[in-house]
Amino acid sequence: MVDVKRLIGSLAALVGVIAGLIAIFKIVKQVELIIGFLTLSFGILAVIWAGAAVNSLSKGSSLKRYALNYFYCVGLLVLYTSWNTLSVLMEWREAGYNFYIYPSYVFLTLAFLIFVSTSYRILSIGKEFGFKSEAKAIQKVIEEKKKSKRKK
Amino acid sequence: MTNIRKKFKDSVKDLNEYIAIAAVSGKQYQTANLEMIKELTEDENIPGVYVTLSKPFKTAEQAFKKAGVDTRMLLFIDAVTKTAGGEVKKTKNCLYIGSPQQLSDISLAMDQAVRALPSKNKFVFFDSLNVLLLYNKVDTVAQFIHFLASKMRVWKVKGIIVSLTKDKNKELIDELMQFCDILVELGG
Secondary structure: OOOHHHHHHHHHHHHHHHHHHHHHHHHOOOHHHHHHHHHHHHHHHHHHHHHHHHHHOOOOOHHHHHHHHHHHHHHHHHHHHHHHHHHHHOOHHHHOOOOOHHHHHHHHHHHHHHHHHHHHHHHHHHHHHOOHHHHHHHHHHHHHHHHHHHHO | OOHHHHHHHHHHOOOOOEEEEEEEOOOOHHHHHHHHHHHHHHHOOOOEEEEEOOOOHHHHHHHHHHOOOOHHHEEEEEOOOOOHHHOOEEOOOEEEOOOOOOHHHHHHHHHHHHHHOOOOOOEEEEEOHHHHHHHOOHHHHHHHHHHHHHHHHHHOOEEEEEEEOOHHHHHHHHHHOOOOOEEEEEOO
């Protein structure tokens, strides 16, 4: 059965998003700014969700550390987008201010550095929590037992 | 067959998948655990995940081997042995979580271990509710067991959560029974 409450909620969210988009397109005429604002809104949502995940996970757990790294990555990407959007808004490029470009490089480089450490962390989690080889050994034991039962 | 084993077997015989709370007296604790594991790995010949919060893996493994349990049928998750820096550590037969408070890691480890088991029939043995209560708030434990019970339904396993038969646990066990199928009272 369809969950009516959930469906209404999803529809309301969809209408909200469409209305927001129309408003942005009406108010902001510049495509670069529109893309900037849209990217920022998704980024902020990602930061909020990652933050909520960090808060709900157990203290000291591998997952929490991973979520925290991810939170920093998304946060830096949001900073990068905010800075770029601000530069378009303030028309720094047109004014010939070249300084605006360097902070965005810093944000992006830091984000990728943390992405590397996050990827390494997820690799460690995969190694630590993976049970493939143990499962193969169990499979062998089960088959052994089945064979010996048949013999009996 | 011992009385404990018979009682356990009779209690769950009509159930294919279940979530049982096994209430055990302190005196019978070790024996009851061994008998239940023996029943599952020997008689039913099914592999399982043994989550230990009460005894370190090495002690539990020794006791199992001494009692004739085939430990090769088990994946161990040890949340009681302290690891360096409280980090997760993996050895050949066991995944050490580092602390009974790291419920997120325990859940993740259980999920991975259960899904890795190469059999349609499998079990999860959680030892024990009391130790969880020593390190976590009652509300957190109730929430965790609720989560665990719903996960066990998804995994389609035989789930056994061991608890000491103590008066102070009675209320919590009553509350937890709404998520579980059966209360098996073994000894004491």
